[in-house]
Amino acid sequence: MNISELAQHLGVAVSTVSRVLSGNADKYRISEKTVQRVQKAAEKYRVVPDPLGAGLRKGKLGMIGLLVPDITNPFFSTLARAIELRFRDTGIAVQLCDSAEDPATEIALLNKLLSRRLDGLIVAPVGEVSDELKSAVSNSPMPLVVLDRLLPGVSVPSVSIDNIKAGKLAANHLIESGHKHLGCLRGNCRAISDQERLKGVEEAMREAGLDPATLSIAGTGYTRELSLLSATELLTLSPRPSGIISLSGQGILGILEASRASGLSIPRDFSVIAFDEQPWSALMQPPITTITQPIESMAEKAVFLLNLEGRAKEVTPEVVEATLCRRESVAAVN
Amino acid sequence: MNISELAQHLGVAVSTVSRVLSGNADKYRISEKTVQRVQKAAEKYRVVPDPLGAGLRKGKLGMIGLLVPDITNPFFSTLARAIELRFRDTGIAVQLCDSAEDPATEIALLNKLLSRRLDGLIVAPVGEVSDELKSAVSNSPMPLVVLDRLLPGVSVPSVSIDNIKAGKLAANHLIESGHKHLGCLRGNCRAISDQERLKGVEEAMREAGLDPATLSIAGTGYTRELSLLSATELLTLSPRPSGIISLSGQGILGILEASRASGLSIPRDFSVIAFDEQPWSALMQPPITTITQPIESMAEKAVFLLNLEGRAKEVTPEVVEATLCRRESVAAVN
DNA sequence: TTTACTGGCGCAAACGTTTGTTCTCTTCTA
DNA sequence: TAGAAGAGAACAAACGTTTGCGCCAGTAAA
Numbered sequence: 001m002n003i004s005e006l007a008q009h010l011g012v013a014v015s016t017v018s019r020v021l022s023g024n025a026d027k028y029r030i031s032e033k034t035v036q037r038v039q040k041a042a043e044k045y046r047v048v049p050d051p052l053g054a055g056l057r058k059g060k061l062g063m064i065g066l067l068v069p070d071i072t073n074p075f076f077s078t079l080a081r082a083i084e085l086r087f088r089d090t091g092i093a094v095q096l097c098d099s100a101e102d103p104a105t106e107i108a109l110l111n112k113l114l115s116r117r118l119d120g121l122i123v124a125p126v127g128e129v130s131d132e133l134k135s136a137v138s139n140s141p142m143p144l145v146v147l148d149r150l151l152p153g154v155s156v157p158s159v160s161i162d163n164i165k166a167g168k169l170a171a172n173h174l175i176e177s178g179h180k181h182l183g184c185l186r187g188n189c190r191a192i193s194d195q196e197r198l199k200g201v202e203e204a205m206r207e208a209g210l211d212p213a214t215l216s217i218a219g220t221g222y223t224r225e226l227s228l229l230s231a232t233e234l235l236t237l238s239p240r241p242s243g244i245i246s247l248s249g250q251g252i253l254g255i256l257e258a259s260r261a262s263g264l265s266i267p268r269d270f271s272v273i274a275f276d277e278q279p280w281s282a283l284m285q286p287p288i289t290t291i292t293q294p295i296e297s298m299a300e301k302a303v304f305l306l307n308l309e310g311r312a313k314e315v316t317p318e319v320v321e322a323t324l325c326r327r328e329s330v331a332a333v334n
Numbered sequence: 335m336n337i338s339e340l341a342q343h344l345g346v347a348v349s350t351v352s353r354v355l356s357g358n359a360d361k362y363r364i365s366e367k368t369v370q371r372v373q374k375a376a377e378k379y380r381v382v383p384d385p386l387g388a389g390l391r392k393g394k395l396g397m398i399g400l401l402v403p404d405i406t407n408p409f410f411s412t413l414a415r416a417i418e419l420r421f422r423d424t425g426i427a428v429q430l431c432d433s434a435e436d437p438a439t440e441i442a443l444l445n446k447l448l449s450r451r452l453d454g455l456i457v458a459p460v461g462e463v464s465d466e467l468k469s470a471v472s473n474s475p476m477p478l479v480v481l482d483r484l485l486p487g488v489s490v491p492s493v494s495i496d497n498i499k500a501g502k503l504a505a506n507h508l509i510e511s512g513h514k515h516l517g518c519l520r521g522n523c524r525a526i527s528d529q530e531r532l533k534g535v536e537e538a539m540r541e542a543g544l545d546p547a548t549l550s551i552a553g554t555g556y557t558r559e560l561s562l563l564s565a566t567e568l569l570t571l572s573p574r575p576s577g578i579i580s581l582s583g584q585g586i587l588g589i590l591e592a593s594r595a596s597g598l599s600i601p602r603d604f605s606v607i608a609f610d611e612q613p614w615s616a617l618m619q620p621p622i623t624t625i626t627q628p629i630e631s632m633a634e635k636a637v638f639l640l641n642l643e644g645r646a647k648e649v650t651p652e653v654v655e656a657t658l659c660r661r662e663s664v665a666a667v668n
Numbered sequence: 669t670t671t672a673c674t675g676g677c678g679c680a681a682a683c684g685t686t687t688g689t690t691c692t693c694t695t696c697t698a
Numbered sequence: 699t700a701g702a703a704g705a706g707a708a709c710a711a712a713c714g715t716t717t718g719c720g721c722c723a724g725t726a727a728a
Binding site: 048050051052053055056061063070071072074077078080081084085093094095096097098100112115116117224250253256257260278279280282283284285 | 382384385386387389390395397404405406408411412414415418419427428429430431432434446449450451558584587590591594612613614616617618619
Binding site for chain 4: 003022028052056
């Protein structure tokens with residue numbers, strides 16, 4: 001039953017029912033008695049205004065879009081949950097899309113989302129910037145905020161950590177522990193975040209008087225197979241880097257697998273730091289030292305920037321703080 | 335620009351543009367020339383029929399709902415991705431909701447989803463059945479399929495593993511390895527799946543001549559803290575169970591943490607099997623033996639049952655096969 | 669008793685499609 | 699040459715809301 005049928009049943013106008021059910025009763029001076037009558041009936045027959053009709057009329061659907069590169073990655077699933085939670089009370093639904101770390105899929109999904117009548121869009125890009133992506137993002141007809149892996153050269157509200165700083169944080173921890181020969185396992189080398197983390201590592205080395213040219217770098221791609229391959233590459237180098245940084249959250253799994261396959265032991269044979277805290281980080285043998293991103297606060301800021309109340313748009317990138325979580329996967333060397 | 339503006343711009347009727355853009359050109363005998371002209375212009379001005387208007391008219395929105403208990407759980411995030419992927423080509427979007435393992439939230443979200451004009455709904459329930467949940471599910475105005483944790487007594491298409499059989503599978507592996515004193519860490523003890531897995535374990539014990547009364551059981555709830563607590567409880571029993579089964583995917587993390595805290599070593603001090611394969615299962619020290627659910631095939635069957643083409647509804651529960659993945663967390667005892 | 673005001677509610681347009689029906693041309697046949 | 703047939707496209711109703719405006723009755727002020 002829809003509200004016009006309900007109105008007919010009650011012998012009142014559709015508009016009256018609409019006003020009552022959307023909470024605008026007093027704004028339009030509907031008598032308390034009528035309000036009660038309508039509410040009772042609406043409850044009884046379980047009638048709720050159809051979001052489609054309302055959406056069409058209001059030009060909004062009460063729904064935002066969330067595009068992530070990989071919902072399977074704990075970082076993004078935690079983020080997704082945090083974001084959805086924040087919208088729950090406001091009655092706004094979240095439509096999730098997963099671009100599977102593929103730029104082409106990303107563009108296609110983004111365009112589809114942009115053509116839907118959403119209230120806003122939160123995009124965590126794959127990280128590879130194309131002109132098409134840039135123009136799609138910057139010409140968005142709806143509020144849009146970019147999360148995590150930023151799009152350089154696009155003026156749009158965003159929130160992420162300072163990846164250079166985070167890279168330095170990781171490198172410095174290794175350097176302070178006495179490591180001189182560092183290695184990096186990259187995730188997606190076309191992503192700015194990855195590049196910046198790497199840059200941070202190199203800067204830290206320079207500042208510590210180490211030659212960035214001695215940094216061993218491997219890896220491209222997030223799949224299990226690729227990271228295993230690249231990690232093996234890194235571990236079979238001679239001399240083997242004594243301190244390794246996984247620039248992505250999944251990379252560490254490849255490193256662990258490769259380490260095991262090579263019969264190496266952490267942190268005896270090498271130390272390791274991984275980006276992104278995972279549920280199992282502390283439970284590995286040894287517990288893994290991580291660079292932790294403040295997911296809750298990222299979600300909060302993203303939602304704030306999305307700015308559904310219509311306040312002025314912030315285009316200053318919002319930066320949140322990454323922290324080092326020290327565990328036993330990093331050992332001091334002489 | 336919407337299609338009526340485009341129509342005006344081209345000097346044709348809206349209906350003509352609509353028919354061209356929705357691929358019904360020949361069905362309504364639109365001349366090839368007009369088709370070309372409309373398509374060209376639509377492409378040029380990037381005009382796509384508004385899903386809201388279309389949805390309102392057609393009574394469908396081209397979107398299904400997916401309700402999961404915890405998107406942070408790898409099992410569900412993998413499932414979500416698999417499902418979304420299968421709908422991608424058909425142009426159907428997936429709206430994700432996370433009930434956070436909370437029955438009340440689940441009801442609220444379910445009702446909200448049911449009142450939206452969706453093409454279908456896939457529900458992976460928290461597992462606690464209430465009359466309200468039952469009636470909401472069975473009175474669904476749209477195609478609906480239940481996934482994973484079933485709702486007994488509700489006649490609705492469903493897909494899951496045979497949890498009793500899976501429980502037996504786990505228990506038998508331990509029993510065959512010589513374990514006589516078993517323990518179970520439950521997830522949500524009100525969920526049928528949990529109860530059935532437990533029943534399977536007990537049956538296996540009985541069949542092997544073991545007294546089910548000797549089975550040690552602990553645990554309720556999926557949070558980190560709760561599973562740590564319950565796992566500790568299990569491990570400090572005396573005598574300590576020599577073979578432990580985590581009935582839920584997250585439980586194993588609690589067991590590992592408790593084991594570490596108690597200075598115990600797996601599988602020297604006790605053996606362990608966990609439900610649900612996780613990305614890190616094979617990378618733990620020792621690699622964890624798991625009961626693996628065929629996620630891809632569950633997604634496939636769920637989508638098939640959702641049956642958007644309007645074929646007859648299957649109400650026979652679809653059962654898929656769980657498998658044992660043997661690793662080193664189970665050792666043979668004398 | 670008239671005028672002015674206001675509380676309470678209904679009317680109808682608009683949002684952007686889709687689709688059954690109707691209208692207008694051509695062109696072909698008798 | 700008249701009529702029919704059919705191709706091509708326009709018309710208009712419907713989908714279910716929201717919302718500006720206007721109507722009516724009752725009350726208070728003059």
